[in-house]
Amino acid sequence: MGVHNQPHAGLASRATLADVAKLAGVSGSTASLAFSGGSISSATRERVLTAARELNYSGPDPRARSLRQGRSGIVGVIIEDRVLNSFRDPMTLAALDGISQELGEGSGLLLLTATGDGESTIQSAVFDAAIFMGCSPHLARSIEIMRQRNVPMVAIEGQAFDGVLAVNIDNRHASAELAALVHTLGHRRLATVTLPLTSVRERAQLTDELVKTATTAVSLDRLLGARQVFANLGGIVAAGSSSDEGFAAGMELLSRPAEERPTAILAQSDLLAVGVIRAAEALALVVPRDVTVVGFDGARIEGFTDHDLTTVRQPATEKGRAAGSAVTALLAGETPGDVSLSSVLHVGSTSGPPAG
Template sequence: MAKRAGVSASTASIAFSGVGSISEATRERILRAADELRYFGPDPRARSLRQGRSGIVGVVLEDRVIHSFRDPITIAVLDGISQELGNENGGMLLLTSTGMGESSIQSAVFDAAVFLGCSPRLTRSIEVMRQRNIPMVAIEGQHFDGVLSVALDNREAATRLAQHVYDLGHRDVAVVTLPMDAVRELRALTEVIVADATTAVSMERLAGAREVYPKLGGYVAANSSSDDGFAAGLLALGGAGGGWRRPTAIIAQSDLLAVGVIRAAESLGLRVPGDLTVVGFDGARIEGLSDHDLTTMVQPATEKGRAAGRAVTELLAGGHPPDAHFTCTLHLGTTSAPPA
């Protein structure tokens, strides 16, 4: 114990933490001695064991880091969380829920967890954390008992957006969805996939759109990126012959996908919105779409993160914050118009 240096044992703890009464004299003596012995305050590991607090908040991503970080919504959410947590407390521990990553969720040191998306894959981890009394907050995704939820009106918003497309007069419409499960590859959207889907956001947005277009079909993108949107767009627009009719509108489940779809359309010589209406979802201001102003549902991403951060803070303080709900607003851009 580097602390004996001065004189005492447990008094040093008081000198460093400032909790408890201590004379100014000993305090200084202890700090000076610590300085000479190059002791820089308590060991974080021991401290966290004794106190049961580490100051770390775990953030569980659904994707590989690189994919998550390329998504402007995820970044905005992370920023919102960190805004509310502040730097002082500790930090955000990035974890992923992919495959074996689960083990690290169960063996890592943190006080509270925020899930960015919440799928059945997490069932066991959630049980573990519940048993350990670790507060949990899920931003979107499936509901679990004991997990505070920060939600978005994905379904209703998707309906409103589809209704807008419908009102413009479109009847041949296709959808490009976000990944529906752990499989990350471009596929035609089948009812089997829908039935087995585990990604709540994609399902909700699809269900919302199908309120307006009950038989809505299309493609499942490999990821939420402009390139994956491009690939899906090519398929959706370049379809086979026969009785097939090229859709006059495409509903993309994210702005990144929408941007890719627009690129695909233009590469096929189609004009947006003249020959094709494209709508997105998210309201992420994506650079590189200079010529267009995307019609999309704008979601309050940073606010979601902030709400999650606040909830974590309250939960750690022993409070019982309520679930949070956010709503999207329709942004009418220049990428939607009546069919030719």
């Protein structure tokens, strides 16, 4: 026992590997081998394990091990919003699932929320690599720190950042494709319902002002894609990706007299699109006869079976998997390149030519 401090005050302090080694009559190094499965005779291993059992020793302390090895087996997953909001979105959840699949049971996922202000856990938590999920540049400081620490970073649909490997989908292109479809159908008066453009979660009119201050790469890209086809496309910025938000936005856009009302609405997510469709139906409009609604994501939405949504199907789980395998590669010392995944247009039954 140390003459100095005793962190865990009181009681019998846990046994350490050294204690086990002593009881088993072997050196510390040998005892270590017994647990890590190094080259050791099975007789000795047995003796060590028995001693361990006797002392109630349950294996090497992960803290010490990770200090020595410089590896903890933990991958940090950094989300910007609170847990509830982030994972209510099926795409984000699917991506997390993809990460988890790819990394397997070997490593744990450390969920870190970065609200942007000041020093947070990000700087003091133990992890070997970081994956940003749709995070804004509030994190510049944290990223800088990780870079200094030599922690490999991967961003899923985040802003480009030096030293951060990017896993993206072709948001802009896919969005343009969708807009082109709508254009081809003959629509000329339309509106969009976008995902939040900044970290402020408030419904608002889509203004140039707002676009200029946008920090969310995903929504900006989707908007810009659509604007490649409809230059001045306006609309509403939703406060999040939910059908309720879509409903509210839809009500606002569609409850105008027919001649001002958009004949097509581009929603930036399927959840929003579903909400818009519900709003349309609440206003006694028929989809797609009176209004065409298209989404984005290809999410399977619980209980939405009346329509087959026209949308773009993005490889959500695949995004996570790609991020996971990038992390694995980076940790192995390789230098994988950025990943770009593509989405597939799905023409369903919610799009059609404008009435009249």
